[in-house]
Amino acid sequence: MSSQRSTPPTADPREAAPGGDLAAYLQVSRGALQLEVDLQVPSGQVVALLGPNGAGKTTALHALAGLLRLRAGSLTLGGRALDDPTTGTFVPAARREVGVVFQDYLLFPHLTALENVAFGLRARGVGRVAAREAAGAWLDRVGLADRAGVRPGQLSGGQAQRVALARALATRPRLVLLDEPLAALDAATRLEVRADLARHLREFGGSAVLVTHDPLDAMVIADRIIVLEQGRVVQDGAPAEVARAPRTEYVARLVGLNLLRGVGSGPVVSVAAGGVLHVADPVDGPVLVAFPPTSVTLHRQRPEGSARNVWRGAIRALEQHAHTVRAQVTAAGHPLVLADVTPAAVADLDLAVGAAVWVSFKATDTHVYPG
Template identity: 80%
Template sequence: MGVRSVLVTASGSAPTQPRDRRDAAAGGGVAAQLRISRGEFHVDVDLEVPQGQVVALLGPNGAGKTTVLHALAGLLRLTDGSIGLAGRVLDDPAHRRFVPAEQRHVGMVFQDYLLFPHLSALDNVAFGLRARGAGRGAARATATRWLERVGVLEHADSRPRQLSGGQAQRVALARALATEPGLLLLDEPLAALDAATRLEVRADLARHLREFGGSAVLVTHDPLDAMVIADRIIVLEQGRVVQDGLPAEVARAPRTDYVARLVGLNLLRGAGTGPMVALEAGGVLHVADPVDGPVLVAFPPTSVTLHRRHPEGSARNVWQGTIAGLEQHAHTVRAQVAAPGHPAVLADVTPSAVAELDLAVGAPVWLSFKATDTHVYPA
């Protein structure tokens, strides 16, 4: 994808706080220490989400994203730790405190929306209000306002099966927001939409979440959803936080291979001495500025040029390898170049370059990229 460039905290290191982060406990947001054991899988995540902030949880399958969401919702009990929302303790195993899901001031939007099939859109939105004690007339009046706010009032009398995916998503969002929750949880809310609808609903969702006064946690696999919607991104891998910060910082300075692939960058590790980095995977890299000690080096595949002969020119990083894979990416082809004694590198080339260079899996190539195209930061 085209997102270039959150900073970041490696697991086990002190997190760098995003500039606009406030104290969640003092501001009425979420303050949680999530310790959850499910068989051999363990989640150990500290999470603070101030009021008015949207946090996106990214991570590969099995990273613990849904486990975190279900614990916050009250669908899963903590093994240890605690969850607090606006100063109210929702889960604290050490003190035998657990608030059931239906008694938490939490709204949730599921991937498949989970609208009641026998109720109209209006009555689906009114349901949560009625469950909290509102009268039928007041609940339907509030639901009407919310359907108008999310742009589907004309479908108030429609049943879920009569709604498109985008319309159902808006109804589900209105149902979650109508009760004015202190915490809104969204589990892959755009995953079931087609590409055209997703573009429109993503923009609408971002706008509604900016207007939402509580804390919001969004689980997604799509980095573009996270970049567009969230104020802050937290990346989970194997039940731990590996990166936490502002979207632009995460995209510019990934700290794991998963994040690098997600934002479309090459990521290499090594030890810097002056303008050189000795890479863990072998070889030496030239960088633009002097460095010292363990570093990460990121650079985009678009900066890598492929050649069939040893290249001429000013690029200082040059080595020989073979094409290990070719993959179509929109209007470009992404080539993976493997080389003995060097790390694998991704390069984006045009389809015409594939033809001109006669690129195929196993073909020998030279790759080159400039020192000025690299971004170096402490490991």
Template identity: 60%
Template sequence: MAAEVEVPPGTTLALLGPNGAGKSTALRALAGLRPLTGGVVELNDRTLDDPERNVFEPPERRSIGVVFQDYLLFAHLSALDNVAFGLRARGMRKHEANAEAAEWLDRVGLAQQARNKPRQLSGGQAQRVALARALAIRPDLLLLDEPLAALDAATRIQIRAQLRKHLDEYKGATVLVTHDPLDAMVLADQLLVVENGAVVQAGTPAEIARRPRTDYIAALVGLNLYRGVANGVTIKLDDGGVLTTAHPMDGAVFVTFPPTAVSLHKNKPEGSPRNTWLAEVAGIEQHADTVRVRLTGTPDLLADVTTAAVAELSLSPGLQVWVTVKATETHAYPI
């Protein structure tokens, strides 16, 4: 992963990417659980890992708190003792550590569960205990490894909102590892998208959602993405086909449009829609309140339609339909 990345205090950076992309490797390197073979890790102007200079600070000497995907709470300790563990390991007396731990449990809304052991806690409660344990040592850097992955969908919504609140209050830097785009978009100030061990795009959530630069990112944010060469408002696509956009450009470009911008028709539409082509239905899936239709053509695309439209058009795999996309619904930007 060749990139120089800085995470200022008070901000959250999300490493977003598919499984096996290298996200967890990066997090383990920051935590000191996997020494670097190249590059440098610095925290508050202190070098933690620099193989060229033979510098390596072990995990216990780094001012870093970690919340692992499975939380890794000590099963034999109460919630209070779990949170107090790091404080006592750093030399704080038991009474003071317990008082500090109790205060942190209160902050995350678990004062009443202080004496409960991990097996007595729900998934959401265990996640908050793990967060309190990581924050109690007042680290300069907080690492979150898929912190919501173990939660069910309903709990995840609630805990995501609570986690955002705690991150807003945290004065240190945070690095979040996730493959869930919603977690990244809601929790992070900056995104670093990683594919095959390399950084492929960086920016704010809004920038990346508006201008994806790989098929993986486009799929995450729900856009049809193509590459091509623009000549005015006409874009000749690399994989075949031509799209017309509303604003003239020249040279190599990406062009996107959302599946909701696609209209499907039994017959070729009357008039002169700027983007019209024949496509074949390859698959149909229910997506919340809409139906996602996968179509092959020149180019291939995804369309979101209503269940009423599916019935009206008698959509089924193998059926040919006419596709239209308004030029004003497309968005082109330089490669």
């Protein structure tokens, strides 16, 4: 989707889109969900919206696209007001300089790949020859020049995704929105397309917002990750920052860390869920303590050694995670802890749900930051 431009888009896809600079304060009511999100995305930046089902990701995307009106707040793109309830401003979806890549791509089945990419340009008044020339240049850019005459039913999932991306970018939008663009792909295809998508989004020159459930998609593709829970932003930062210092249990689970909230006093943290933790550096006041499940070891007998965090608990659950087994360990007066062990260790320790075990991990394995 994109509004009609005063001049036809160039046939050269290497020419950058005009500045995006999305500035949005979104307030939307949708059923039980009350969304309130402050979203600033400068030109050239890719932002991923990450969160559980029902967090408000798709609602935010629909508001940006013009498919939902704001209850309050404002939305501007490149300095142009698109939605502002206080002034009665609302620009319909078809007149916004916005491109959208949907989860199921929504390619026209009766049109070839070239015709699909050219469609948006033709709808905006670009002549047939110029539109086909620009579409051909975009297909070449995404590596599909040889599939220009092929219809969607003959394309692989990865090829269809790239055609949809080319169609969204061909009109040179200021903003491109992507709704779970890799969800329909198999694991092998996803790996290749993910890297290509990241490159194309960084090269196109405008702002980009990606909605995803997959933390790996967000980490690889986005420059910045915004985590939504129950319609609110709970974390906003660079991928490395989010991965190293999660702010909620949901984020910690996504990036594979234990996360405990407590109050520090010197080298000890009193955990809100019970018990105390020994940490490497003195702390004071409310803190979050993160540590990887790989640093937690399980024993049948009380362990000897230098680890200062040791307590007795029981296996609550065991689940396969790639080449390791993740154990959930609960204990009265202590927080639930995740531990990653090898299948061989499961057999050697005769681990099963309900089995009594000792947990241990070192103070130096913890990362402590303000809560």
